[in-house]
Amino acid sequence: xxxxxxxxxxxxxxxxxxxxxxxxxxxxxxxxxxxxxxxxxxxxxxxxxxxxxxxxxxxxxxxxxxxxxxxxxxxxxxxxxxxxxxxxxxxxxxxxxxxxxxxxxxxxxxxxxxxxxxxxxxxxxxxxxxxxxxxxxxxxxxxxx
Amino acid sequence: xxxxxxxxxxxxxxxxxxxxxxxxxxxxxxxxxxxxxxxxxxxxxxxxxxxxxxxxxxxxxxxxxxxxxxxxxxxxxxxxxxxxxxxxxxxxxxxxxxxxxxxxxxxxxxxxxxxxxxxxxxxxxxxxxxxxxxxxxxxxxxxx
Numbered sequence: 001x002x003x004x005x006x007x008x009x010x011x012x013x014x015x016x017x018x019x020x021x022x023x024x025x026x027x028x029x030x031x032x033x034x035x036x037x038x039x040x041x042x043x044x045x046x047x048x049x050x051x052x053x054x055x056x057x058x059x060x061x062x063x064x065x066x067x068x069x070x071x072x073x074x075x076x077x078x079x080x081x082x083x084x085x086x087x088x089x090x091x092x093x094x095x096x097x098x099x100x101x102x103x104x105x106x107x108x109x110x111x112x113x114x115x116x117x118x119x120x121x122x123x124x125x126x127x128x129x130x131x132x133x134x135x136x137x138x139x140x141x142x143x144x145x
Numbered sequence: 146x147x148x149x150x151x152x153x154x155x156x157x158x159x160x161x162x163x164x165x166x167x168x169x170x171x172x173x174x175x176x177x178x179x180x181x182x183x184x185x186x187x188x189x190x191x192x193x194x195x196x197x198x199x200x201x202x203x204x205x206x207x208x209x210x211x212x213x214x215x216x217x218x219x220x221x222x223x224x225x226x227x228x229x230x231x232x233x234x235x236x237x238x239x240x241x242x243x244x245x246x247x248x249x250x251x252x253x254x255x256x257x258x259x260x261x262x263x264x265x266x267x268x269x270x271x272x273x274x275x276x277x278x279x280x281x282x283x284x285x286x287x288x289x
Contacts, residue, residue, distance in 0.1 A: 014209015020159020046159020092275025098235025122279025126240020
């Protein structure tokens with residue numbers, strides 16, 4: 001029951017990404033191309049998603065716990081550090097080069113297009129490389145401490 | 146370059162669905178609807194139940210375009226204006242970036258902004274600026 005519900009939640013997200021245009025790299029790159037073929041559509045995706053989530057979270061997070069789990073798994077950090085900023089900047093560079101972001105690419109896999117599989121393969125390689133680097137850096141830091 | 150049509154209503158509708166899914170995932174499972182976190186956790190789950198919720202959410206996402214096709218008769222457009230080399234380079238950089246940055250458009254840009262998390266607001270502004278600069282450099286300086 002819980003898994004069926006979660007599948008449907010993923011489905012709604014995937015449909016939203018698809019009709020919103022986030023799964024289409026041409027639309028994404030055009031959104032950022034003010035000097036060329038600018039297409040402002042994606043501001044409507046962002047605005048719709050943030051406003052609905054902002055309002056919805058107010059109600060949901062008032063509850064002591066989620067409906068089908070023991071607690072809310074919320075990030076608690078509020079500090080700004082170098083990995084956050086450098087990582088986000090790198091994400092932006094990659095997004096501008098490829099036109100896909102992770103949330104756009106996962107639903108796009110459903111179209112069966114080979115380019116999406118190539119992007120997701122490279123994305124996973126990047127994630128694993130970064131995880132390896134993170135654990136190597138953490139080991140070095142603890143060795144020095 | 147491929148021109149795309151301005152689609153304010155479809156995009157607003159898509160955004161509202163993304164928002165509803167994000168709220169529903171928090172209400173049901175207490176989780177942030179962040180593609181990066183959900184995907185990365187799929188490969189190093191802490192338990193079977195931790196793996197299974199991620200797997201079904203991702204499966205649902207992948208089924209999204211098929212449902213769109215069921216209703217409209219066509220697959221959502223995926224127009225790739227860049228070469229395979231750029232997809233691979235871009236994909237790898239995105240993977241490294243979202244791991245160190247702790248999130249992407251869905252996690253930081255939607256859920257984090259909705260929670261007014263300072264880290265997410267800074268992350269979102271940072272990657273938007275970096276993307277604008279990158280697209281300008283790639284398209285108008287290198288002319289790719």
